Amino acid sequence: MxxxxxxxxxxxxxxxxxAGESALPGAGSPSSRAxxxxxxxNPGNLRWWQAGVLLAVFGVWHLLxxxxxxxxxxxENDQQAAFFFGEPLKILxxxxxxxxxxxxxxxxxxxxxxxxxxxxxxxTGLGLAxxxxxxxSPVAAGILDPYIKALNSMPRVILAPIFAVWFGLGVASKxxxxxTLVFFIVFFNVYQGVREVSPVVLANARMLGADRxxxxxxxxxxxxxxxxxxxxHTSVGLAFVGAVVGEYLGSARGVGxxxxxxxxxxxxxxxMAGILVLTAxxxxxxxxxxxxxxxxMRWQPRAGETERL
Amino acid sequence: MSAAxxxxxxSCTFISRDRPGQRYTAVxxxxxxxxxxxxxxxVGPTGCGKxxxxxxxxxxxxxxxxxxxxxGQALDGINRRAGYMFQADSLMPWRTALGNVTVGLEFRGxxxxxxxxLGEAWLKRVGLGGFGDRYPxxxxxxxxxxxxxxxxxxxxxxxxxxxxxxxxxxxxTRQLMENEVLALxxxxxxxxxxxxxxxxxxxxxxAIAMSDRxxxxxxxxxxxxxxxxxIDLERPRDVAEVRTDARFIQLHNAIWAVLRExxxxxxxxxxxxxxx
Numbered sequence: 001m002x003x004x005x006x007x008x009x010x011x012x013x014x015x016x017x018x019a020g021e022s023a024l025p026g027a028g029s030p031s032s033r034a035x036x037x038x039x040x041x042n043p044g045n046l047r048w049w050q051a052g053v054l055l056a057v058f059g060v061w062h063l064l065x066x067x068x069x070x071x072x073x074x075x076e077n078d079q080q081a082a083f084f085f086g087e088p089l090k091i092l093x094x095x096x097x098x099x100x101x102x103x104x105x106x107x108x109x110x111x112x113x114x115x116x117x118x119x120x121x122x123x124t125g126l127g128l129a130x131x132x133x134x135x136x137s138p139v140a141a142g143i144l145d146p147y148i149k150a151l152n153s154m155p156r157v158i159l160a161p162i163f164a165v166w167f168g169l170g171v172a173s174k175x176x177x178x179x180t181l182v183f184f185i186v187f188f189n190v191y192q193g194v195r196e197v198s199p200v201v202l203a204n205a206r207m208l209g210a211d212r213x214x215x216x217x218x219x220x221x222x223x224x225x226x227x228x229x230x231x232x233h234t235s236v237g238l239a240f241v242g243a244v245v246g247e248y249l250g251s252a253r254g255v256g257x258x259x260x261x262x263x264x265x266x267x268x269x270x271x272m273a274g275i276l277v278l279t280a281x282x283x284x285x286x287x288x289x290x291x292x293x294x295x296x297m298r299w300q301p302r303a304g305e306t307e308r309l
Numbered sequence: 310m311s312a313a314x315x316x317x318x319x320s321c322t323f324i325s326r327d328r329p330g331q332r333y334t335a336v337x338x339x340x341x342x343x344x345x346x347x348x349x350x351x352v353g354p355t356g357c358g359k360x361x362x363x364x365x366x367x368x369x370x371x372x373x374x375x376x377x378x379x380x381g382q383a384l385d386g387i388n389r390r391a392g393y394m395f396q397a398d399s400l401m402p403w404r405t406a407l408g409n410v411t412v413g414l415e416f417r418g419x420x421x422x423x424x425x426x427l428g429e430a431w432l433k434r435v436g437l438g439g440f441g442d443r444y445p446x447x448x449x450x451x452x453x454x455x456x457x458x459x460x461x462x463x464x465x466x467x468x469x470x471x472x473x474x475x476x477x478x479x480x481x482t483r484q485l486m487e488n489e490v491l492a493l494x495x496x497x498x499x500x501x502x503x504x505x506x507x508x509x510x511x512x513x514x515x516a517i518a519m520s521d522r523x524x525x526x527x528x529x530x531x532x533x534x535x536x537x538x539x540i541d542l543e544r545p546r547d548v549a550e551v552r553t554d555a556r557f558i559q560l561h562n563a564i565w566a567v568l569r570e571x572x573x574x575x576x577x578x579x580x581x582x583x584x585x
Contacts, residue, residue: 203369204399206387208413208464218412222403299403301446 062088086272094273105277111254113281115171115243119178120236127183127235128228131190132220141191152188156180160249169251178242182235186228193227194220226300229293236285244278311381313468313505314343314366314391319375321361335361337531339375341524343468346503348494350516351534352568353526354575359509360396363472366507367393379468392466394457394474400445406452407432407441410459417464431459435489451482458486462493468505469494476510487519487548495545513568517560518548525567528575536567 041049063069065085067078075081098105134141134148160177167173197220205219247256255274262270319339325331335358343349351359364370365377368388377384379391400409407428414424432441435455445453454474461469471490475483494504510516516523517540525536542556551557 198398200395200397200399201401204393204395205401205412205416206369207367207391207393208460209387209389209416211416214416218416219401222401225403299405299444299446301444 058088083268086268090269091273091276094269095277098273108253108255108258111171112243112247112256115174115178115246115254116239116285118175119182119242120239122175123179123182123239124186124235126179127186128190131187132194132216132224135191135194136220152184157245160246164250174243174246174251177246178239181238181242185231185235185238189227189231190224193224197223226297229297232289232293233286236289237282240282240285312342313345313380314507315378316341316362316366317376319365319372319377321358321365321370322373334531335529337533339533341534343505343507345505348506348508348519348521349524350508350510350520351524351526352510352513352516353532354528354572355511356575356579357526357529357532359526360472363470363507363509367391367470390466391468391470392461392464394461394469394471396473396476398445398453400453400456402445405441406437406443406448406456409456410463413460413464427463431463435459451478451486454478454486458490466504468507471506471508473510484549487515491519491546491548513561513564514552517557517564518546518551523564525564528571528578535571536564538564
């Protein structure tokens with residue numbers, strides 16, 4: 001995604017040719033043009049532009065919802081926009097209150113993150129184990145094939161009430177829901193990964209004397225991990241979804257519970273604040289996965305990488 | 310002393326997975342012997358089942374009929390006394406060059422430190438001394454082949470099976486590698502006897518320049534050996550220089566006379582196959 005470049009590239013360096021270029025923003029004087037060439041989007045100031053987009057969204061949001069700031073466009077009175085869409089300043093104040101003043105979000109956040117991490121770890125472990133087993137045992141895979149397809153196509157979020165009955169309203173039922181979501185993503189990727197192991201590498205390992213266990217450890221597993229990692233970004237997100245949806249459907253703690261409570265009193269600002277906090281933490285989790293991936297997948301070629309001698 | 314590798318009346322028939330009625334016989338009634346320390350090349354038109362033969366010798370593929378003997382003993386499962394250099398890239402991309410050379414030693418239960426020392430020595434011998442920490446994708450094609458060579462030779466096999474190992478390399482790198490293989494083979498394991506080599510190629514020049522004996526295969530399907538030529542050129546040879554030797558040209562003409570017809574036959578069959 002890039003902002004369109006204004007005018008043509010001939011404006012870049014040549015400050016002398018001033019005529020006929022007044023269409024360019026800020027083309028009035030050489031100094032303002034130099035300013036523009038520094039400000040316009042380029043890889044160096046990408047972060048600033050990204051922050052700018054965020055600020056712009058919040059600015060427009062504030063403008064359209066703050067009571068009394070501008071005449072109501074769609075609603076009958078100026079309080080309604082704020083009621084339906086929340087007010088950014090109040091939302092930020094709420095987040096500030098959670099983290100710095102009353103400090104009561106940490107417990108909820110810890111519960112949600114614990115559920116996410118547990119669901120992620122257990123789901124990934126099970127997916128890896130089952131994926132390896134079924135990929136290496138065609139008979140078992142043949143027998144279980146229709147059931148796996150059936151379980152995968154089932155809308156599994158609907159299992160949440162059942163898990164609540166089985167495991168109670170605590171952490172376990174949310175973890176169970178997250179596991180059902182994560183498992184299949186990892187499972188299918190590992191299954192695929194193992195079956196796509198290069199037959200030459202496999203034959204070579206066998207010629208080098210690998211027994212069955214060594215093949216699993218030194219060929220199948222490393223080969224499957226690249227597929228697993230491509231699925232981890234999706235599955236960490238789904239683990240989060242499992243935790244929050246589980247909380248939302250019935251719990252006594254967690255960020256999903258906070259949102260549910262706020263919704264009960266039509267406190268749209270708190271709902272929005274909860275959503276923003278969840279989004280921020282989902283991004284953090286994703287960044288953590290990227291980091292682990294980079295350190296573990298050093299052997300994979302990256303596009304355009306050159307040899308450093 | 311019994312031969313290093315002996316294939317007796319080996320036939321390989323493949324059944325099409327989609328249509329079980331359809332069969333394809335790649336090689337039929339192949340009898341082939343490689344003596345201990347002998348360098349034997351097999352040449353033939355494309356699709357004549359050369360690689361099939363090699364896989365049978367490696368124990369990766371069980372023959373439909375016939376038997377394989379390794380130093381007099383019937384082969385069952387993987388041929389533990391053989392090393393195999395594949396045509397395609399066979400290095401594990403998730404291991405460094407050194408890791409790839411030592412992996413076979415680790416499989417055989419050598420202590421990691423010992424494997425490391427041996428692996429580094431072998432990398433040095435194939436001219437990759439400082440490249441042990443590179444991953445395969447950071448190496449050039451020739452360097453990957455050298456790593457494969459070190460990986461195979463580090464295990465000190467009595468038999469080396471090579472499946473067109475240099476076909477993907479450019480001409481200069483290829484001649485360098487051929488000379489290196491010959492040098493390693495001739496001086497192989499100082500105190501030990503030379504290794505037996507079964508070398509598959511479609512390049513007749515390469516076959517003559519490197520081998521003690523050249524076996525010509527007929528065009529597939531149901532390919533079989535149709536000629537055998539002893540190469541009485543003096544060793545040590547330089548693969549580039551030996552090509553201008555009068556005896557080399559003589560041998561080349563004699564073998565080509567046999568091979569030519571088969572190549573044309575194989576080509577015609579491929580064209581037919583495409584048309585059908």
